[in-house]
Amino acid sequence: MLYIPCPYCGPRDETEFAYGGPSHVTRPELTATDREWTHYLYHRANIKGPYPERWLHSFGCGRWFNVVRDTTTHDILEVYLMGESGRPPEQAP
């Protein structure tokens, strides 16, 4: 069971949250090629290790935020607000 530190409410059980998939996926311009568009729609980094992702505290404050979680250990390494970019990868623990 994940114990997720909501930046607004503090740490809560995983069952209070909804998962939002990877963070920082950028929508390409309308001039994008089919390949770029496919990449945006379907291809995922699917990182083995520290992974930036979005969570929604649906049974709490109802707000979205970002979490960096190691997908091999489930350790939560960092929490930051929407619109922020988090630590640059080289500084991540």
Place this chain on the structure above:
Amino acid sequence: MQRYSLLNVIRRAASSNTGWGPAWRTPTLRPSYDVVVIGGGGHGLATAYFLAKKHGVRRVALLERGHIGQGNSGRNTQVTRSNYFYPVSSSFFDHSLRLYEGLGRELNFNVMLRQDGLINLAHSLHDLEINRRWANAIRMNGVDAEVLSEADIRRLVPSLNTRPRFPIVGGLIQRRAGISRHDAVVWGFARGASAHGVDIVQGCEVAGFRQTGSRVTAVETSQGTIQCDRVVMSVSNQCSVLAGLAGFTLPITTTTLQAMVTEPIKPILDACVISAQIHAYVSQSDRGEIVIGGSADVNNSYRQRGSPAITRGVLASVLELFPSFSRLKLMRQWAGAVDITPDTSPIMGLTPVRNLYINCGWGTGGYKAIPAGGDTMAQTVVEDKPHPLIRAFDLARFERGALIDEGAASGVAH
């Protein structure tokens, strides 16, 4: 290869069973191969087997970083079925089921296939309508399916509570579906592949690919570098990592799927019973354990440990359907990391790297596809063009927008 037969059993018994050798060889890695298959799960082993046996490819290496059958091939719930909606899925999975039906004889290894049927439950009239449509589609595809009434289901599964919180109004059965023994499938293919000359090398992890232009020339492993003509990647949850080493990305998300078994009891359940609505499925193994599965975890994970929140939800659903199971002890709970595609259908065939072939994206249901996955991938590698049965499952379908959105694959039916 020592054949397994009644005569040989009697012979070995006469010599106190001392004469049985290992079922497969333990070779050392050679410096070059015609085909390198990465991944010693069911799909990889079956691919190597068919390459060597059906196509006569002489120098095949199968690399496995741990032991064979330790990944999802040893963690699934052993269900085989072909009740798919779209013709492309149906023809592929029915080919697989037909291969399963002859697999014991093909491999000279009892895979313990038991075709006692698979029942999908309908909890509302809308469910029942969808089941009817689904049954029609399956039958149009030339596969067996029957719509069941509540009375039929009661007769087939007397232990089922047909009046749970969401009452059961009917269902759908594929009678040729069933369960088999997953370890036997892995061991049978390994033994057969080894007998036909495949080098199965365990404890050998792939570290990278040497490429010239868009071709792989060599595979770098923890046991040295191997020159090769062709490479097959059959590594389920690790496919994004390996594709990254080869320089391309995949539309794959790796997450967790768990399963569990109770203590063994006397036979109470013939068919596998599935409820897509309340996310649970149940069967009874030949050892008597009640085998339980359900929904996947929500978040990305390579950890192979399921969330207790999901365990609790799945068990609650199962006890709604089978209240009598509430007194059983849960013996084991485990999880596998599964590779899920956006349309829940697999990815098989060619990749942006010219001589690298991929077989992945099986998500929550790759076990049933092992023989056909091996058969079609072997031909794809030999002919360097996709086998007709897997042409629609190529990686490029996402760019074409030709997704195979197979609800029957995603359900909770594995």
